[in-house]
Amino acid sequence: MQRAERVGTLGSPSSTGTLSVEILETAVSKKLVGEMILFNFIQDSKEHFGLGQINEVILKNKWLEDPTMRALARRRGNVNQVSGMQDTHRADVMVSAVFGLGEKGFEPSVLGTVPPTGTMLHLVNDEILDLLLNRYKNEIFYLGRIYGSETKLPMWFKHFGTGPAGAGEAYHIGVFGRTGSGKSVLAKMITLAYARHADMGIFILDPQGEFALGLGDGAPGIKSMGNVLCKPVLRKLGREAVVYDIENILLQDWYLFTHFLKEFGFFSDLGIKYEDYQEIAADYLEDFLRDSGTVSFQNLSEETLLPVLDYLYRVAEKIYAGKAGYDRVRSNVDELKQKMEEGTFSRTQRTWNTVIRFFKWSSGKKTPAQIINDHVLTPEKKPVVVIDLSKKAEGVSEISWNESIKPLIIGTFLGALVREAENHYKEGKSLNTLVVIDEAHRFVPSGRLENRNSESVRRTLIDAVRTTRKYGLGWMFISQTLSSLDREIVEQLRISFFGFGLSMGSELRSLTEIIGGSQSAMNLYQSFRDPHSSFDLESRQYSFMTVGPVSPLSFAGTPLFFNAFNDVGEFLRANNLEIY
Structure with a gap:
């Protein structure tokens, strides 16, 4: 910590909820928004370390707030000995995590007092985080870097069972963002994070073929972040992948x-x-x-x-x-x-x-129940299962395929998964499975659907998020919008990721409500730039805000901000997944 850069001191007024930080003169020209800061203090006679993210920097000059000085500045543009010289920079920081130094090393704690003014605040770096989280290093997974920083943001994705690295229950997850915000790639990285748990089932309902892209026979392998979820990376994790489409799903209903x-x-x-x-x-x-x-x-x-x-x-x-x-x-x-x-x-x-043809048995075809039994329930090494419904069957219109046939097939799988989860629960076991649903706003929108098949899927999913958490069956919803997703689904989400593009109208109101109304957090989110405004692919920045128990740096529930990896090699190296 002594080698970490100092950027500010604790000022007044401060509370256990929000710390007032006076930015040092040597740091006012640095890019501080998004940076994670660390401070050391004594609590209950033990050494503690608190962390928080700078969401906003505020400039004040009390002399220039005087009407006379304002008039002078308006005429001259600059007031000697006042403009610039009397500026103060400060930031309000919400503490997201506290660690106490005990006999077994660093352990999670709480901020039960306010450190004295003048307490020095340092910029966090990878070395500091590695030291604080050394006990949990095998559970850490990286999706990107702390927003505005080169420091990687440690995250953990616990399986839904009990035992080491287990959460003991399922989490429901939401990934939101406008088209091009990077949400699909982020969802694939999250899927890989859960794929590290060999006994955890992963079942992907893929209406657009996004996840099947790198997993089918003849897939090109890993060339970009778009197909980071591919067989070579899964094999590095000891997993395989199986893809089923309408041609090899046997329907028997x-x-x-x-x-x-x-x-x-x-x-x-x-x-x-x-x-x-x-x-x-x-x-x-x-x-x-x-x-x-x-x-x-x-x-x-x-x-x-x-x-x-x-x-x-x-x-x-x-x-x-x-x-x-x-x-x-x-x-x-x-x-x-x-x-x-x-x-x-x-x-x-x-x-x-x-x-x-879809209901007659032939070699290689399996019913939804058989697919779930063979790949989710029985094997020790469970493959990642993808149900690819992007290929329209011949003889049916595009509208009928999307609005009726897809919901019929998806509804069959949903019903089978929920039944198996309930049966496991009655036997005292956890299904320990994550179901990923791409384009979720199409299947569980807010408001009743006129199409009977689509409405049945919507009701099944709403009922499922209420009941399957204790069964060990979690759901990850990927959607372009937040407000168009059924409110019951949004309220049941335990972990959420928000990418660029949710900063207007009802989307903004919903997002503000989810994060508890923090204006500084919303200001930082609204500063996200459109990834497609970059000059080239390499400089694109995919920024996200996350809420929920997804990082050891946010067990206080405060939002965290990060830039997702844009380079596939960097992502693989950060998580020890190199395949070359």
């Missing part, structure tokens, strides 16, 4: 089957034109297939289309009350059966064959 038929246009081809009537037809057909002794997932084929058509012919009067409606359906069914007898291939048959 009659509700899904009938609603796939609906979205692919099967009922429309039979003359059931309006969505409400299609829903009625799908519900009737689901009941028939569930109780049928002639149609099963094992014998789905073009031949099993006939009993389905016969059933829809019989229930046409239940679907439509008017004669014109059910006559149209029956006429279309008769016409289709006639074509099938003649060997003429129709569009309805093509739709049927397209849909049953």
Whole structure:
């Protein structure tokens, strides 16, 4: 500490909540905003060290606040012996962490008194942090550097089980920021941090293919931070990765089957034109297939289309009350059966064959329950599982794929995960699994959704964040916006990261509320520059504010600010993950 640079002294008034810092004359020209400071004091006859981050520097010159001096300065521009000479620079610092020196080394403590004025404050560096956190060095992970500093910000990402490096319960995590703010890359780094825990399951629902980018067969390997989550780095951690898309997911649910038929246009081809009537037809057909002794997932084929058509012919009067409606359906069914007898291939048959392909077993396909069992529940070395839904199935519109089919598939996985977590809890075990949901604002927005499938997913997620924490099942939501995410989700988040772009309107109000209304913290957040305003890729700065128990330097719950790594080699070296 003696070699650390001195930047200020403790001033007055100060409290255990906020310290007033008088900036030394030798430090007023330094870039101090964002820097972490350290001070030494005695408490309960033991040596203690407090840390806090400078969010704002304030200049005061009491002489120039006098109206006469202001008028003089306005005329001359400079007042001799006053302008510059009588300036004072100060900062208010919220203490984020305190360590006491005990018999076993440095231990977490609290600021239970205010050190005397004149206490010297020093800039924190890597050497000091390594000394303070030596007991926890195996738990430390780095996502970047302290904002405005070259010092790395130590973080820890504990698994959700008990024992060493365990939190004992699941955390729900939020990563927010405008497009281009670096939130997806940050989420990938966080995923790698959790991947260090070999017995922790990681399950990624990837609607846009962002996470599958570096993990699929033929992926280019690690070339930039964009694909830092890749197989070589995971293997360095002793992990593998498996990616499933719509072609190798085996769906085995009659509700899904009938609603796939609906979205692919099967009922429309039979003359059931309006969505409400299609829903009625799908519900009737689901009941028939569930109780049928002639149609099963094992014998789905073009031949099993006939009993389905016969059933829809019989229930046409239940679907439509008017004669014109059910006559149209029956006429279309008769016409289709006639074509099938003649060997003429129709569009309805093509739709049927397209849909049953997702529900028929073939080599390499697994049901959602099998995927969870094989990769999350049973193996000792659990792979990172990615469900890649970026590739649209042929024969369905983009709107139907995004608004209906994706939610149906995601809902199936969500239901299976929650059931398994609950079963583990009843057996006295923790599922110890993190589920990552990209583009979360699409699946759990604020306000009720009109689409029944999407609304079902929204309700499932809202219920899950309320109940699964004790099951050891945590959720990481990645979203472009904060205010558009359901408020219940936001309130349940234990750890949050906020990137550039949340500084207007309802976003700003929500963010201010989350961090407890600290104006100095908000001023620093609003000073984040747009990463894309940089001159080149190398100079881009991806800044984040984080809240929650994610760093040993913030067990007081105060926000911390950092710049995420922009160089893949630097990130790997900082975390001992070099693969070359």
